Amino acid sequence: MRTEIEIAGVKWKNPVTVGSGTFGSGMEYDEFVDLNKLGAVTSKGVANIPWPGNPTPRVTEVYGGMLNAIGLQNPGIDVFCERDLKFLESYDTKVIVNVCGKSIQDYVDVVERLSDEKRVDMLEINVSCPNVKEGAIAFGQKAEALTEITKEIKKHAKQPVIMKLSPNVTDIAEMARAAEAAGADAISLINTITGMKIDINRRTFALANKTGGMSGPAIKPVAVRMVYQAAQAVKIPIIGMGGIATAEDALEFILAGATAVSVGAANFVNPYATLQVIEGIEDYMRRNNVEDIKDLIGAVR
Template sequence: MMNTLDTRVHIGRGLYIKNPVMTASGTYGYGLEYEDFVELQRLGGIMVKGTTLHPRQGNPYPRMAETPAGMLNAVGLQNKGVDYFCEHIYPSIKDYDTAMIVNVSGSQVEDYIATAERINALERIPAIELNISCPNVKEGGMAFGVTCAGAASVVRAVRAVYDKTLIVKLSPNVTDITEIARAVEAEGADAVSMINTLLGMAIDAERRRPVLSTVTGGLSGPAVKPIALRMVWQTAQAIKLPIIGMGGIATTSDAIEFLLAGASAIEVGTYNFVDPTATVKIVDGIEDYMRRHGFSSVNDLVGALQLPSKA
């Protein structure tokens, strides 16, 4: 019987996290909000909420809607801006014994550059997650992530000013996500995270009106998991970078499926609203799975999917 399990995973540029379980930006605040429910130091990493150069009010209400197998959101990256983060949030989270990673977004390339430069100066933030895939903002966001040229331009510019681990969050609202992944790999990304939400909508039939103020929003939850798995698997065949997989992860089994498909780590998002302790349950569950199946290192699970034999 194995006494020790190696659950560390490499995210890129010297960043190792203690286990592959992370939280998805926009679903976990700054981590502080979950302290009463979770021992945050048990997590591999926390992706804090989206941060922009200037404060954003977000979209008008209503901006969230429940769906039969998930939820739609159109929050619109509401936050108080990077300067507020540096001055007021960072001092409160910098001493957590887990990787605190800032999700960075912008309306134009210059915004991404300026925000990344400010975050780069924070000693205890080892990485940023570059959000080029948010479908809920009128400018920037997904606009950069749906073409190879757009994605490449942002990553190239940020790479020039940011010298820590650069994770790029990819949009599923594209014809071929592997092309975008190759483009950001070529421009110096250290890892990719995927998938962001799928563009969807909800209608109030009685009122004959859209449910969301923005008409469309980002779909997350169990409904997107099969699509996310397929995209992670395809991307793992196309690039050599570590992949952080997400999309409908609620259980240990869900997380293991993403690892088998080629993800080195995972992010739990929407299900945090259902069960605030889901992440630590998955940490324990992965270790139990490793013991039961004889894996000494979690890295041996990555891409270990056994495909059917060809006829």
């Protein structure tokens, strides 16, 4: 039975990684999960300089999910390389670094800084965070802007580039095609869906940022639909995510056309979720006599 997959020439031992921002750089979940068992670790978004993020409250629960407006707090690329990448050095897993910025130059600075880092296997470009005022989603909601930033990053990147797409668009297929045409090696989707919650007793917004990105099991059908539409539109590999908590969820994404999947908010609910998803996929393959996981990718009829 083969669970290995390959994205842009990078081989993962299995198709499971984590949603950026839900797992730190692995350090905080090291106590719960053997990181060597993951297909890849995807780090929290990192910028060229430290970002303080948004005021609190930054998180709130909603029915079947949660909203967050962390605002991409991060320690900056220098600390990230010295501490987080160093921590990941000893693990036998692929490392995907999520990159954020306020301007194209910010992104390019980080991408260039990472070009000599041997431990970085892939780059995921965050053009879809809904919680920051400049940058991020501004590059991910118009096909022209996505094309421009993708091309610019591809000029400077040494590692394969995954463009992380926002669901907060009219036509996900158009965005997927734009990323592919601009040279992206892969796409990942979906980032969180912009939402809002109001505290009726205090008559205030539940989040200081007013809006936040929704994640959790409640968004899964939207995510599966978008992954399917993207898979119909492009040939580059897709990392599917959005509400995955179990192997059954992950398999829906794979059948819809995802080569790999990310477990996100489910880590907060169940710190062992990633390993259980990996084991559950293997069980499914055994039960259904699937020799190679590649036979399941896009196999929905």
